[in-house]
Every structure is written in structure tokens, then in C-alpha cells.
Amino acid sequence: MIRTIIFDIGNVLTVFGWKNFLHSFGFPPEIEKRVGKATVDNPFWHEFDKGFLSDEEMLEGFIRNDPSVEKELREIYVSLHGIVTKADYAIPWIQALKKAGYQVLVLSNFSDKVRRENGDALDFLEYVDGGILSYKDGVIKPDPAIYSLLLERYGLKPEECVFLDDMQPNLDAAARFGIHTILFRSYEEAQEELKKLGVEA
Numbered sequence: 001m002i003r004t005i006i007f008d009i010g011n012v013l014t015v016f017g018w019k020n021f022l023h024s025f026g027f028p029p030e031i032e033k034r035v036g037k038a039t040v041d042n043p044f045w046h047e048f049d050k051g052f053l054s055d056e057e058m059l060e061g062f063i064r065n066d067p068s069v070e071k072e073l074r075e076i077y078v079s080l081h082g083i084v085t086k087a088d089y090a091i092p093w094i095q096a097l098k099k100a101g102y103q104v105l106v107l108s109n110f111s112d113k114v115r116r117e118n119g120d121a122l123d124f125l126e127y128v129d130g131g132i133l134s135y136k137d138g139v140i141k142p143d144p145a146i147y148s149l150l151l152e153r154y155g156l157k158p159e160e161c162v163f164l165d166d167m168q169p170n171l172d173a174a175a176r177f178g179i180h181t182i183l184f185r186s187y188e189e190a191q192e193e194l195k196k197l198g199v200e201a
Helices: 009-023 029-040 045-049 055-065 067-079 087-099 112-121 144-154 168-175 187-196
Strands: 004-007 103-108 131-133 161-165 180-183
Touching: 004 009, 009 029, 009 087, 009 103, 009 187, 029 055, 029 067, 055 067, 087 103, 103 144, 131 144, 144 168, 161 168, 168 180, 180 187
Parallel strands: 004 103, 004 161, 103 131, 161 180
Antiparallel strands: none
């Protein structure tokens, strides 16, 4: 039985949060899909996500990626206020899991530089039950030390944990400890994979 859900931050909680943010505008499904691809599939997304580029620079990058949705991209831009990842939209997912009785942890190669530059986009950290962050704990995935530290610190049984990450090497390392793993491609796929493990939230 799964008791603990472990999330990567960058391309799991923040990308999920961004997609939920887009959904809040009520665009037709095809337009929402195009806007999503123009943003998340942008080659500069990681720089955007980490706060290395200004909102204005990224808006122009989004528009170059798909000029056909310029109007919608500019509409989104009006709602941006320096918190470009909109990670707080992941909070309901975390809350639902906790309400269903699961412990929620994070396990992330999160640098201190990114934390300082983009910290106010990480509101969801207040809602999780803890975890391992590389800037605090000095270990980086997929180093086995990060997984053993997590298990030891929280007294976890590996078979009762599931780890969601977008990088297969990180999941492979976790699996060697007996932790269940899910390769994160989308929220919908992740929900289906979690259901297969008996996780309903």
C-alpha cells in the first residue's frame, strides 16, 4: 500500500502548475494545447522556469514559438506578476493527496540560486510534509545518497513510496531502493499511473 507520494519540483509540480494556470483562462481545447506547446515546449522554458529571463523576454519567445496564438499569450502575460511558473496551482493536488491520507514529500535538485531568484513561485512548499532539497542537503539526484537520506530521515518503507520525476535516471536510482516510480509526462498520465498503485485523490 502506498503511503507517501514524492514529487520532483521543476518539471513535475511547476509544469503541472503552469498547465493548470493555462486551463484557468477557459481557452478552447485546441487553443489551450497550442498555448501550452508555445510555452512549455519553448526551448527557453527552463531559463524562464528558473527566473533567468524576464517576463517580457519570455513573452516574445513564446510568441516566436507560435505566432498564431499571440493574442492568447498576451492575455496570459497580463496575469503574470513576476511569478512566472504559477507553481501555486499545484497546491490543490497536494492538498487532495494529503486529505486522502498520504504523506507528500519533495525530492529535488533545487539550487540555492534558483530558490533565491524564484522563491515566491514555490508557495506549494508550505503544503508538503518535507523532503530533500539539494541546496539544503548537499546531495544531487541520481546519487543514491539522496534516496537513502530521504528514507532514513522520514522512516519510510520503500515499498510504501512512489516517486514522480521527469528524468528516467533519477527514477532508475530510486527503483534500486525498491521505491515505486512514475515517469511524469503529464498530470493526466500521472493520475492514471497513481490509480494503478491504488492512489486515489
